[in-house]
Amino acid sequence: MAIEEHTKVRPWRAIDRRRSRRIHVGPVAVGGDAPISVQSMTNTPTADAAATIEQITRLADAGADIVRVSCPDTDSTAAFSEIAKASPVPLVADIHFHYKRGIEAAEAGAACLRINPGNIGSMDRVREVVSAARNNGCSIRIGVNAGSLERDLLEKYGEPCPEAMVESALNHARILDDLDFREYKISVKASDVFLTVAAYQALAEATDAPLHLGVTEAGGLRTGGVKSALGLGNLLWAGIGDTIRVSLSADPVEEVKVGYDILKSLGLRTRGVNIIACPSCARQGFDVIKTVEILEQRLEHVSEPISLSIIGCVVNGPGEAAYTDLGFTGGGKGAGMLYFAGAADEKVSNEEMIERIVDAVEDKAAKMKAEREAAEKSAAE
Numbered sequence: 001m002a003i004e005e006h007t008k009v010r011p012w013r014a015i016d017r018r019r020s021r022r023i024h025v026g027p028v029a030v031g032g033d034a035p036i037s038v039q040s041m042t043n044t045p046t047a048d049a050a051a052t053i054e055q056i057t058r059l060a061d062a063g064a065d066i067v068r069v070s071c072p073d074t075d076s077t078a079a080f081s082e083i084a085k086a087s088p089v090p091l092v093a094d095i096h097f098h099y100k101r102g103i104e105a106a107e108a109g110a111a112c113l114r115i116n117p118g119n120i121g122s123m124d125r126v127r128e129v130v131s132a133a134r135n136n137g138c139s140i141r142i143g144v145n146a147g148s149l150e151r152d153l154l155e156k157y158g159e160p161c162p163e164a165m166v167e168s169a170l171n172h173a174r175i176l177d178d179l180d181f182r183e184y185k186i187s188v189k190a191s192d193v194f195l196t197v198a199a200y201q202a203l204a205e206a207t208d209a210p211l212h213l214g215v216t217e218a219g220g221l222r223t224g225g226v227k228s229a230l231g232l233g234n235l236l237w238a239g240i241g242d243t244i245r246v247s248l249s250a251d252p253v254e255e256v257k258v259g260y261d262i263l264k265s266l267g268l269r270t271r272g273v274n275i276i277a278c279p280s281c282a283r284q285g286f287d288v289i290k291t292v293e294i295l296e297q298r299l300e301h302v303s304e305p306i307s308l309s310i311i312g313c314v315v316n317g318p319g320e321a322a323y324t325d326l327g328f329t330g331g332g333k334g335a336g337m338l339y340f341a342g343a344a345d346e347k348v349s350n351e352e353m354i355e356r357i358v359d360a361v362e363d364k365a366a367k368m369k370a371e372r373e374a375a376e377k378s379a380a381e
């Protein structure tokens with residue numbers, strides 16, 4: 001069921017999104033009613049174009065809509081144009097202080113610059129960066145971080161707090177507004193979940209710019225994933241946020257997966273197979289945990305949105321299968337029941353179940369893809 005249909009039938013699932021203005025990062029729209037995009041960042045040396053392109057491709061395959069690449073030196077911006085040409089998704093060049101790297105990245109094909117205009121230096125330099133962005137179709141992300149707030153704001157407020165972060169963001173934004181440059185989005189990240197949420201809530205009231213959400217330096221896969229789900233989940237549920245990055249000390253591909261999981265949990269994006277599975281107990285008719293682990297791996301390549309319930313026994317199996325595209329419920333005697341769109345289809349032995357489920361999901365994905373492409377083709381005609 002499409003997201004809109006879900007919320008029509010079940011209004012308690014509806015999220016009323018804050019209406020921000022729409023900007024673009026290359027072909028990806030950010031803000032307005034555009035889908036909430038998922039970002040990640042490379043951690044290869046940017047000067048190593050081949051390694052960076054390989055990582056960007058892995059991130060795009062995992063579903064990243066936008067990828068950020070650091071440009072700390074001229075070797076990085078020199079490699080940027082080769083990287084941008086090969087990248088399947090638009091790139092954000094991450095610039096700190098060195099305004100010339102910003103100009104070089106804009107000229108080398110960056111779709112967006114992450115740069116804080118207030119940190120560039122003289123107004124002449126700011127103007128140069130903004131014209132490079134304008135002339136090359138680049139947007140800008142103002143990225144305020146609680147850990148690097150301007151000294152005057154720290155003196156004024158005593159410590160990083162939501163008011164200081166919002167004031168910093170609005171000061172940077174004013175510089176762009178004064179130059180009549182409106183293609184910008186803003187982030188106000190902190191590693192503390194409370195500070196992050198409060199800062200974004202206040203910022204959402206103070207501007208109509210699209211917001212890039214993130215809990216920065218969140219930690220490893222599990223702790224960082226939980227923190228991000230709490231911080232980003234809280235904001236997204238309240239309708240705040242237009243693009244997200246989950247920051248993890250882990251393979252960046254995991255950032256994309258966690259980002260999607262957060263959006264999928266809130267019904268804000270659908271991508272890939274959403275497996276609903278029980279925790280298992282003594283009633284299980286097959287090894288639920290191992291099966292789910294295998295299915296997650298085997299179905300990782302599927303990008304069409306398909307729901308799949310894998311439930312150990314009839315206590316919850318038929319009920320969950322009723323609301324998923326495909327389902328398997330464990331039974332007795334080494335076999336279980338396969339469901340299609342909630343209807344019991346056939347008994348399948350535990351030995352054959354994984355292959356049958358993978359085949360059924362891949363079949364459904366192929367049909368959905370063909371239908372989607374036909375609909376897109378006829379819409380374009």
Ligand code: SF4
Nearest residue numbers: 278280281284312313
């Ligand atoms: S669905 Fe069945 S196997 Fe799974 S946890 Fe519940 S009772 Fe146990």
